[in-house]
Amino acid sequence: MSAIVLDGLHKHYGPVHALKGVSLAVEEGEFFGLLGPNGAGKSTLINILAGLTRRDTGRALVLGHDVAREYRVTRRLLGVVPQELVFDPFFSVREVLRIQAGYFGLGRENDAWIDELLEALKLTDKAQANLRTLSGGMKRRVMIAQALVHKPRVVVLDEPTAGVDVELRQSLWDFIRRLHREGHTIVLTTHYLEEAEALCGRIAILNQGELVALDEKQALLAHGIGRSRRLCVTTRAPVVALPEALKPRLRRQEGNRLEFELVRETDSAVAVLDALRSHGAEVVDFATEAADLEDVFVELTRRRPS
Amino acid sequence: MNLLGFKTLFCKEVLRFWKVLLQTLVAPVITVLLYFLIFSHVLEGRVEVFPGVGYSAFLVPGLMMMSVIQNAFANSSSSLIQSKITGNLIFILVTPLSHFELFLAFVAAACVRGVLVGVGVWVVAVWFVPLSLVHPLYLLLFAVLGSAALGALGVIAGIWADKFDQLAGFQNFIVLPLSFLSGVFYSIHSLPDFWQTLSHLNPFFYLIDGFRYGFFGVSDVSPLLSLAVAGAFLLLLSGIAYGMLKTGYKIRD
Ligand SMILES: Nc1ncnc2c1ncn2[C@@H]1O[C@H](COP(=O)(O)OP(=O)(O)OP(=O)(O)O)[C@@H](O)[C@H]1O
Ligand SMILES: [Mg+2]
Numbered sequence: 001m002s003a004i005v006l007d008g009l010h011k012h013y014g015p016v017h018a019l020k021g022v023s024l025a026v027e028e029g030e031f032f033g034l035l036g037p038n039g040a041g042k043s044t045l046i047n048i049l050a051g052l053t054r055r056d057t058g059r060a061l062v063l064g065h066d067v068a069r070e071y072r073v074t075r076r077l078l079g080v081v082p083q084e085l086v087f088d089p090f091f092s093v094r095e096v097l098r099i100q101a102g103y104f105g106l107g108r109e110n111d112a113w114i115d116e117l118l119e120a121l122k123l124t125d126k127a128q129a130n131l132r133t134l135s136g137g138m139k140r141r142v143m144i145a146q147a148l149v150h151k152p153r154v155v156v157l158d159e160p161t162a163g164v165d166v167e168l169r170q171s172l173w174d175f176i177r178r179l180h181r182e183g184h185t186i187v188l189t190t191h192y193l194e195e196a197e198a199l200c201g202r203i204a205i206l207n208q209g210e211l212v213a214l215d216e217k218q219a220l221l222a223h224g225i226g227r228s229r230r231l232c233v234t235t236r237a238p239v240v241a242l243p244e245a246l247k248p249r250l251r252r253q254e255g256n257r258l259e260f261e262l263v264r265e266t267d268s269a270v271a272v273l274d275a276l277r278s279h280g281a282e283v284v285d286f287a288t289e290a291a292d293l294e295d296v297f298v299e300l301t302r303r304r305p306s
Numbered sequence: 307m308n309l310l311g312f313k314t315l316f317c318k319e320v321l322r323f324w325k326v327l328l329q330t331l332v333a334p335v336i337t338v339l340l341y342f343l344i345f346s347h348v349l350e351g352r353v354e355v356f357p358g359v360g361y362s363a364f365l366v367p368g369l370m371m372m373s374v375i376q377n378a379f380a381n382s383s384s385s386l387i388q389s390k391i392t393g394n395l396i397f398i399l400v401t402p403l404s405h406f407e408l409f410l411a412f413v414a415a416a417c418v419r420g421v422l423v424g425v426g427v428w429v430v431a432v433w434f435v436p437l438s439l440v441h442p443l444y445l446l447l448f449a450v451l452g453s454a455a456l457g458a459l460g461v462i463a464g465i466w467a468d469k470f471d472q473l474a475g476f477q478n479f480i481v482l483p484l485s486f487l488s489g490v491f492y493s494i495h496s497l498p499d500f501w502q503t504l505s506h507l508n509p510f511f512y513l514i515d516g517f518r519y520g521f522f523g524v525s526d527v528s529p530l531l532s533l534a535v536a537g538a539f540l541l542l543l544s545g546i547a548y549g550m551l552k553t554g555y556k557i558r559d
Binding site for chain 2: 105
């Protein structure tokens with residue numbers, strides 16, 4: 001059975017058409033990535049699943065149950081980590097988790113699982129602390145624990161690593177991978193292509209309320225998505241004449257700053273630097289970065305026949 | 307019914323005001339005590355509303371009911387608007403709690419706060435003036451009906467208001483005038499005809515009059531009429547509040 005089925009889902013916010021007939025299915029046990037630029041409709045889609053927003057038309061099912069008509073069933077099956085950092089300033093971490101479990105009809109028998117969650121999310125020594133006193137990253141982890149407190153079969157994370165430092169991001173990745181290994185279906189939204197690449201099996205790309213791509217990660221990458229990499233080089237003096245071989249790769253040149261776009265598998269950053277040096281340029285700094293999603297969307301929307 | 311879920315939300319709502327009881331229980335009792343001391347000092351001996359009932363004694367049930375009403379309203383409305391504005395309402399909205407369970411938990415917690423403040427006023431008042439208790443059952447009934455109705459009104463206001471000042475407006479322009487102009491400080495029989503008729507349109511009047519009947523066994527109108535009006539008032543407000551929760555008005559847009 002599919003973990004999630006969306007069928008012709010439409011949503012308007014006043015004049016804004018946030019979802020324009022989105023249909024997709026996520027199978028049980030998948031690690032599914034939902035990507036898209038700001039305002040694409042990712043959170044809207046997730047909020048409809050969670051019951052935080054009402055759809056206009058279309059169907060949304062969780063493990064075969066309708067999220068509106070059978071909300072009492074679907075909300076037990078689903079754990080959602082919302083995008084916005086919110087918390088209840090009246091209670092401690094443990095209180096908040098106990099209360100959340102209680103809403104799902106779970107009492108003291110669930111305490112062991114709460115301890116496990118605290119441990120896994122490195123919150124054990126903050127268990128008695130009031131939510132107000134926690135850092136942003138800690139609050140984010142409490143929200144993750146809250147979403148998992150009833151052991152949902154389907155876990156949806158709306159940008160869980162936004163504004164989180166590198167070390168914590170890595171440990172969150174490990175934690176989410178573990179949930180996936182243990183049999184949970186995972187849906188994750190992110191702005192980081194790397195993150196989707198590292199974690200997800202299939203990826204859907206949403207743009208302006210429409211599904212513009214949905215495929216296995218490898219297939220998307222094979223289409224060129226996420227294959228390009230940017231190399232920014234700073235030289236001591238502006239480079240006047242660029243080596244011929246580098247010209248097709250150059251994207252931008254401003255004073256002594258050069259920006260190249262490289263194909264990840266075939267082009268070598270070191271080769272570019274070598275070419276510059278052998279041309280007499282003195283490299284003082286360089287950095288590479290993944291192509292950002294914006295590039296991917298531009299590419300995808302360009303490729304789509306409209 | 308998700309009984310434990312309901313109980314959890316109910317207890318959380320009670321805990322929410324209990325953690326700041328100085329502000330939510332003690333302060334309202336003191337405010338009412340001040341009203342009591344001032345009005346009874348000025349008017350005791352000059353006014354006899356019901357035969358054999360002194361003014362100070364007459365005043366106590368009205369003040370009790372007024373504080374029950376105001377605090378029940380404050381509890382559900384402030385809880386809802388706070389969690390709406392801080393955004394943590396979502397933690398309740400993603401749970402399998404039904405619309406009715408949500409409604410019931412907010413209203414029940416509002417009743418607890420309302421009744422506790424009422425009891426607080428009574429405990430303090432009996433130090434100053436001896437009070438009879440003719441129909442305790444009526445007393446309880448009206449306290450519960452009144453606090454439940456205002457708890458439901460608080461749910462309505464808390465969902466409807468987008469900002470704290472809108473809620474304050476609701477409180478200052480609806481709840482406060484209606485509770486002051488409902489015969490807390492006087493019997494409406496002492497009013498000119500026009501104002502008497504107008505008072506009869508105020509549901510709070512019946513809550514206070516019926517409540518007072520519980521103490522003295524005398525009232526301006528029949529306690530059964532008051533009971534019927536209070537019940538209808540509760541049903542009406544509950545229907546509206548439940549409808550708002552069910553359609554997700556302003557909270558699941
Ligand atoms: N509550 C709301 N009221 C009005 N418009 C809204 C509301 N929520 C979202 N929108 C609009 O719907 C569109 C989709 O927003 P949504 O939050 O789903 O995007 P998103 O893909 O999650 O973006 P981001 O990556 O920035 O989180 C946007 O145009 C947004 O302005
Ligand atoms: Mg979003």
